[in-house]
Amino acid sequence: MSRKFSEEDIRKIKTNLQNVCEESWKVRGYKQTNIPLLTGKVGISSGAFYIVYKSKEDLFVEVLEKVQKNLIDTWIMFVNENESKIEGFKLGLQWVFHEFQKYPKLYNFNNPDYELFLAKLPNEKIEIVKKNSQSIFSKTVQDSGLKLLLPEEEVIRILNSILVLGLMDANTNEGNDNTFNFLLDHSIYNLFEEG
Numbered sequence: 001m002s003r004k005f006s007e008e009d010i011r012k013i014k015t016n017l018q019n020v021c022e023e024s025w026k027v028r029g030y031k032q033t034n035i036p037l038l039t040g041k042v043g044i045s046s047g048a049f050y051i052v053y054k055s056k057e058d059l060f061v062e063v064l065e066k067v068q069k070n071l072i073d074t075w076i077m078f079v080n081e082n083e084s085k086i087e088g089f090k091l092g093l094q095w096v097f098h099e100f101q102k103y104p105k106l107y108n109f110n111n112p113d114y115e116l117f118l119a120k121l122p123n124e125k126i127e128i129v130k131k132n133s134q135s136i137f138s139k140t141v142q143d144s145g146l147k148l149l150l151p152e153e154e155v156i157r158i159l160n161s162i163l164v165l166g167l168m169d170a171n172t173n174e175g176n177d178n179t180f181n182f183l184l185d186h187s188i189y190n191l192f193e194e195g
Helices: 007-028 035-042 046-052 056-081 085-102 112-119 123-144 152-167 173-185
Strands: none
Touching: 007 035, 007 046, 007 056, 035 046, 056 085, 056 123, 085 123, 085 152, 085 173, 123 152, 152 173
16 A cells, blocks of 8 residues: 655655755765665655656756755855955855865766766756756856956856866865966956946
């Protein structure tokens, strides 16, 4: 006999699955984060999982959306809490850099594990995931209230390049910090001025 879940039960299970999935994705990556692992940590059966989600990928898409929203919200919090919006923007980007550095399995979209995740998605979801990933910089730049000194697309490309270049060598974290901060310090005031 199957158990009936209330809407509140389903909401709680979804939230718990999302939290456990995010933590596992950070450490294990997509491939090693499987349904039995998730359901075991949440304390539900695999059958209950499929009442809440149609597939593992549906859960991962929701988790990725949540993670991306958190990146934007936290970055903007740095902007809003700093007297200088440019310095706040910079501190927020440094936080993003350290998140990417700490959890490459969650944030590095150029790896076989992430490619496997995308391969399991229907084309329309792939487009949504890619669009949401690309909009992180755009949304943050727009929400920062800073005046752009270059066209928005160029600013976003430069910021993305700084982040990628800083993350390139995973073996020398100190060098990565130095490279990232040097590039950021020498470009930020050429990209923005206070609005």
